[in-house]
Amino acid sequence: MEVTIIDYGVGNLFSIARGLERAGAEVRVVSDPRSLLDAGCIVFPGVGAFGAAMNALRPVLPDLKRYISKGTPALGICLGMQVMFERSEESPGEGLALFDGDVKKLKTGRIPEMGWNDVMHQGDALFDGIPETAQFYFANSYVCHPEGKVSVAMTEYGERFPSAIRKRNLCGVQFHPEKSGLAGLRLLRNFVKIAEGTA
Numbered sequence: 001m002e003v004t005i006i007d008y009g010v011g012n013l014f015s016i017a018r019g020l021e022r023a024g025a026e027v028r029v030v031s032d033p034r035s036l037l038d039a040g041c042i043v044f045p046g047v048g049a050f051g052a053a054m055n056a057l058r059p060v061l062p063d064l065k066r067y068i069s070k071g072t073p074a075l076g077i078c079l080g081m082q083v084m085f086e087r088s089e090e091s092p093g094e095g096l097a098l099f100d101g102d103v104k105k106l107k108t109g110r111i112p113e114m115g116w117n118d119v120m121h122q123g124d125a126l127f128d129g130i131p132e133t134a135q136f137y138f139a140n141s142y143v144c145h146p147e148g149k150v151s152v153a154m155t156e157y158g159e160r161f162p163s164a165i166r167k168r169n170l171c172g173v174q175f176h177p178e179k180s181g182l183a184g185l186r187l188l189r190n191f192v193k194i195a196e197g198t199a
Contacts, residue, residue, distance in 0.1 A: 001196050002026045004039035008056035012046050012178065016077065019178040023188040033060045041073045041195045044080030046176055047139065050103065051091025053083050058093075065096055073169035073195035074098070078140055081165070081172030090142055098170055101146040108158020112141040117155055119163050119175060124152035126166055126173075128190050134183045136163070136175035143174060169194050 003025040007013055017027045020043070033056060036042055044053075057064060068074055076084045085095045088103035095103075106113060116135045121127040127134075143161040153164035155174070163174045171191055177184030 001041055001192055002028065002039075003041045003043055003192070003195070004036060005029045005043045005045055006033060006036055006057070007031045007045075008033075008053045009048065012176070015178040016043065016045050019185060019188050020192070022185055023192050025192050033057050033064065036060065036064055037067050039072065042068065042075075044074065044076040044083055046078035046080055048079050049091060050079065050082055050088040050095070050142075051093060053079055054091070054093055054095060057083070057096070061094075061096070065098070068096070068098060068170070071169070074171070075191050075195075076172040077178070078138075078174060078176055081174055082142060082144060084170070084172050085144055085146070088142060099144075099146050099150060099165060099167065099172070100148055101144060103142050103144050105142050106140070106158055106161075110158075113138045113157045117157060117175070119153050119155050121153035121164065124164075124166055125194055126152055126164060126171055126187060126190050128193075129186050130183050130190075135180070136173075136177065136183060137179040138163075138175045140174055144172070166194075169197075 082103045084098040086097045150165045151162035155163035165172045
């Protein structure tokens with residue numbers, strides 16, 4: 001499975017690429033969003049602002065939405081999960097709208113959330129082999145509020161929010177699996193299996 005990571009000016013690309021390679025994927029990193037339109041699997045990475053990420057994707061936005069909607073597997077990590085939604089309080093403008101719902105600022109007084117936190121799941125294939133409560137690394141000020149039953153894991157930080165979502169082979173995680181040790185590596189392996197259609 002070749003996984004394409006889009007570089008829209010955020011950090012952590014090396015760590016994500018390395019984690020996916022350890023998970024068994026072949027990885028390419030692209031800065032031209034047009035390169036996503038022939039990708040077998042797409043990863044939207046993690047640190048940065050919603051508006052800046054969407055500005056980078058905007059030249060291909062309608063085509064990209066259609067392409068993914070036809071069945072291309074995708075994983076959004078942290079900010080990457082947020083751009084998969086319709087809109088965000090952080091910045092004006094539309095998101096990818098691969099999931100219905102929006103993104104709102106955390107209600108807690110200590111923002112951003114930085115560090116390890118519990119992720120509680122109930123057995124989705126994305127968490128195969130991971131304890132029902134496991135620790136993952138977070139770095140976020142905003143969280144997603146999906147419509148419909150797409151949440152597959154929850155976390156508490158001032159409020160209870162979905163920390164992982166899945167709709168068939170479209171997945172999003174609010175935490176950083178590439179910074180989350182063995183549990184994070186297992187999750188990336190599980191995503192690759194989902195993308196390959198073997199999970």
